[in-house]
Each structure stands twice: as structure tokens, then as C-alpha cells.
Amino acid sequence: MGKPSGAKPSRPGPVLIPEGELSSMSEDSTLVARALKGDRKAFEMIVRKYEQPLTNYLGRMTGEREAALDFTQEVFIKVYCSLGSYRPAYKFSTWLFKIASNHLIDHWRKKKLPTLSLDQPVDEDERSLTPQVPDPGPSVARKFELAEIRQKIERALESIPEAFRELFVLRHVNEFSYEEIADIKSLPVGTVKNRVFQAKEMLRRRMEGS
Amino acid sequence: MRDCRNAESFYLYLEGELGPAERHGLEAHLEACPACREALAERRLLHEAFISLPPFEVPPDFALSVMDRIPEAADGKAGWFAPLASGLAALVVGLMGFYILTGESLSDVLVAVSRSFSSGFGRLLPLFAKLLKIGALLLDVASGFVTMLGKGLAIFLSSLGPDGIGLILGLGLLLSLLLFLGAKRLLSLGEKT
Numbered sequence: 001m002g003k004p005s006g007a008k009p010s011r012p013g014p015v016l017i018p019e020g021e022l023s024s025m026s027e028d029s030t031l032v033a034r035a036l037k038g039d040r041k042a043f044e045m046i047v048r049k050y051e052q053p054l055t056n057y058l059g060r061m062t063g064e065r066e067a068a069l070d071f072t073q074e075v076f077i078k079v080y081c082s083l084g085s086y087r088p089a090y091k092f093s094t095w096l097f098k099i100a101s102n103h104l105i106d107h108w109r110k111k112k113l114p115t116l117s118l119d120q121p122v123d124e125d126e127r128s129l130t131p132q133v134p135d136p137g138p139s140v141a142r143k144f145e146l147a148e149i150r151q152k153i154e155r156a157l158e159s160i161p162e163a164f165r166e167l168f169v170l171r172h173v174n175e176f177s178y179e180e181i182a183d184i185k186s187l188p189v190g191t192v193k194n195r196v197f198q199a200k201e202m203l204r205r206r207m208e209g210s
Numbered sequence: 211m212r213d214c215r216n217a218e219s220f221y222l223y224l225e226g227e228l229g230p231a232e233r234h235g236l237e238a239h240l241e242a243c244p245a246c247r248e249a250l251a252e253r254r255l256l257h258e259a260f261i262s263l264p265p266f267e268v269p270p271d272f273a274l275s276v277m278d279r280i281p282e283a284a285d286g287k288a289g290w291f292a293p294l295a296s297g298l299a300a301l302v303v304g305l306m307g308f309y310i311l312t313g314e315s316l317s318d319v320l321v322a323v324s325r326s327f328s329s330g331f332g333r334l335l336p337l338f339a340k341l342l343k344i345g346a347l348l349l350d351v352a353s354g355f356v357t358m359l360g361k362g363l364a365i366f367l368s369s370l371g372p373d374g375i376g377l378i379l380g381l382g383l384l385l386s387l388l389l390f391l392g393a394k395r396l397l398s399l400g401e402k403t
Contacts, residue, residue, distance in 0.1 A: 040277060047273040052265060059266035068266055076276045149259040172260040178227070193227075197218040204256060 028092035036083050043083075047076050050096060053174050057097065060169040061104055063158045071107070075100045091183075097174070098184045101166065108162065149207070156206040160199060167192055168199035214246055220253045 028049075034042035054075060059068035079099055086095055157165055170181045171192075178196070182189045222228050223236055240247050269275075305320075367375055 040280065043280065044273055044277050047276050051268050051272050051276075055266045055268050060263075065266050069268070069272065072268075072272075073276050073279060077279055077281075080280050145255070146259050146262065149255065150263055153256075153259055153263065168260075173263055175261075193222070194218070197221055200221060200256070200260065201217060204252075 025091055029088040032083055032086055032088070032092065035080070043080055046079075046092075050093070051076075053093075054096070054100060056173050057100060057169055058104070060157060060173055061162065061166060071100075071103065075103050078103060091180070094176075094180055094183050097170065097176070101184060104162075104166070152207045153203055156203045159206055160202045164195055164199035164202060167195045168203070171196045214243060214249075217249065217253065220246075220250050221257065223250070224254055224257045 028046070031042045031046050035046065051072060055065075055068050055072045058071040058075070059065055062068050062071065075096075079096060082099065086092070157168070160168075167181060167185070170176045170184065171178070176184070178189050178192050181187075181192045181196075185192065187195075219228065219232065219236055223233060228236065240250060367378075370378070
């Protein structure tokens with residue numbers, strides 16, 4: 001996964017520096033090759049590497065930790081059974097999240113959850129949420145403010161349409177680059193950028209209303 | 211003068227996604243526009259919150275519980291050797307058990323086993339022959355049906371004329387293309403990075 005600027009290096013998940021990206025790709029390919037030869041330990045290493053980012057993604061998409069853990073298990077089993085179709089020329093994390101995304105879509109289709117149109121216009125209302133931000137430094141007050149905003153974001157995330165929420169989560173929780181998200185979702189990069197932006201503005205407006 | 215309501219560029223700026231020209235343009239505008247500075251400060255706070263959402267807790271034994279559910283069959287290690295070895299072991303255990311229970315010698319056991327096999331095979335032979343006959347009959351019926359279908363199709367096509375045939379071929383091609391694209395989408399699990 002590419003690491004966008006401004007992301008914190010201490011966050012969990014496969015946060016990779018650009019120089020190490022190639023070596024991580026080859027490490028993943030090696031683990032997959034070993035798993036295909038029957039080395040279960042190699043697949044366990046893959047599970048350990050991706051269990052946290054996958055649970056973060058599925059957790060934010062389902063809103064429930066237990067459901068997220070169940071989904072994560074199911075995705076790993078699906079991945080294990082499909083390892084033969086993985087091509088090392090492609091990035092493993094992108095392939096993994098594509099399977100996870102398709103798994104979620106299948107689940108929603110089976111449950112027939114109501115989804116909102118992607119063409120839903122974003123309100124032009126640009127009123128300020130917190131007009132006074134005098135000190136951008138990491139003061140205690142600011143930390144409290146951030147913690148409160150994070151809680152509001154968690155609540156607001158559940159109320160925005162899945163298609164927008166998913167792109168937001170892939171970008172800001174899983175730290176994929178816009179290009180990687182475009183690969184995972186088979187969408188043009190411009191569309192991904194615009195929908196991530198729309199998701200953020202939806203969150204901002206819902207937080208204003210809460 | 212840039213559009214003050216373009217909030218998307220604020221987020222892209224905070225993510226370092228703007229090119230040098232766009233970045234400099236925005237920075238120059240911010241110096242002159244207090245409203246945009248305020249809007250950017252708001253987005254900066256939100257952006258910091260977006261990128262620092264807490265992770266979901268994963269149990270320490272989660273990977274092991276996943277591995278417990280991984281099917282053994284996909285292991286690929288066992289191959290043909292394990293079933294063969296277990297089959298032979300079962301045969302040996304069976305023969306030994308027979309010898310211990312009945313007191314018959316191993317050669318007697320082998321003779322008895324071969325007799326029971328040959329008598330069982332003799333009884334099954336007519337059944338195999340009947341099954342083969344039924345299979346041949348079904349094949350005959352299927353070939354007749356296919357021939358009839360071919361003739362019907364030929365008559366139908368000859369009654370259509372060149373325009374009709376062209377239309378049907380076009381529809382067939384379109385349907386095949388749609389099926390191909392659908393299957394590709396269904397199976398496309400690896401996308402290029």
C-alpha cells in the first residue's frame with residue numbers, strides 16, 4: 001500500500017514505505033508460492049500480516065467488531081482457496097482487498113440492504129464545523145478535540161452510503177493510494193478521488209448536524 | 211481568482227496530492243483569502259481525525275482460529291501417497307484381525323479373500339454389461355436428437371435469408387461478448403497495481 005503524506009507511521013497495518021514496497025510485494029509472492037506448495041505456516045504469516053488492516057476495513061464497513069472478525073475469517077478462507085488464481089505480477093494487498101470488497105458486496109446483495117445512488121448530489125452548504133482553530137500545534141486541548149471528532153466520525157461513517165464509505169475507508173483507514181483503490185474497485189482514479197471527497201464532505205455535514 | 215468553494219483541493223492539498231503548480235496557486239490564494247484559510251483550518255482538523263481513527267482490536271489467537279478453518283484438502287502435500295498408504299495399512303490390519311479371530315493361516319485368508327473377490331466380480335459382470343447397454347442406447351438417442359436439431363436449424367436458417375442470418379449472427383456475437391465480459395468481471399480477482 002502506498003503511504004500518502006500526512007499519514008502517521010505508527011498506525012497498524014501493512015503501512016509500507018515506497019522503497020520497501022517492492023520487497024514487500026516479493027515477500028508476499030514468496031509466501032503465496034510457499035502456501036501453494038502446501039506450506040501452511042506461510043499462509044499463517046500472510047494472515048498475521050493482513051489480519052489487522054482487513055479487520056479495520058471490514059469493521060468500518062459493517063460497524064461491528066464481531067461481524068468484522070467473522071468476515072475477515074471468511075475472506076482469508078476465500079483467499080486460501082483462490083491462491084492458485086493469484087498472479088505475482090499484481091500486488092497481493094490489492095488482490096486481497098478486491099476479494100474482501102467482493103465478499104462485502106455479495107453479503108449486501110444477499111441481505112438486500114438499501115443503497116443510495118452514487119449520483120446523489122453533495123450539498124453545496126459549506127458552513128464551518130469548528131470556525132476557530134487558532135493553534136494547529138499538538139496541544140492537550142487539541143488532542144481532546146481530535147478524540148471528540150474521531151468519535152463523531154465513527155458515528156457519522158455508519159450513516160453514509162456504503163459505496164462512499166468504502167472508498168473513504170480504503171483511503172484513510174487502510175491508507176491505499178488513489179491508484180490502488182482504483183485497481184481494487186475497477187474505477188477511474190478521478191472517480192475515486194471525487195467520491196472520497198464527497199464522502200468526507202458528507203461526514204462533515206453529518207457531524208455538523210449531530 | 212480561484213473558486214473559493216472548491217473544498218476538494220483543500221483535502222488534496224492536505225494529502226500532498228496536488229501538483230506543484232496547483233499547490234502554489236492555492237497557497238497564493240490562501241494568503242489573500244481569510245475565508246479559505248478558515249475553511250482549510252477546519253479541513254485540516256478533520257483530516258487529522260480521518261487519518262488517526264483507532265484500529266479494531268484483533269484477538270491474539272485470531273490467525274490460529276483462521277488456520278483451524280483452512281481446508282486440509284487444499285494443502286497439496288498428501289498427494290496420492292497418503293491414501294495408498296492408509297489403504298494398504300487398512301488391508302494389513304484387516305487380514306491380521308481375520309487371522310487372530312478365526313485362527314486361519316494367512317495363505318487361507320488370502321485364498322478366501324481372492325475367492326470372495328472373484329465371486330463378487332462374477333456377480334457384478336452382468337450388471338456392468340447392462341449398464342453399458344443402457345449407456346449405448348442413451349448415446350444413440352442423444353445423437354438422433356442432435357441430428358434432428360441440426361436439420362431443424364438448417365431449415366430455419368434457409369427460410370430466413372441472408373439478412374436474417376446476419377441478424378442472428380450479430381445477436382449471437384453480442385450475447386457471447388456479454389457472457390464473456392460478465393464471466394471476466396466475476397473471475398477478475400487480480401488487478402494490476
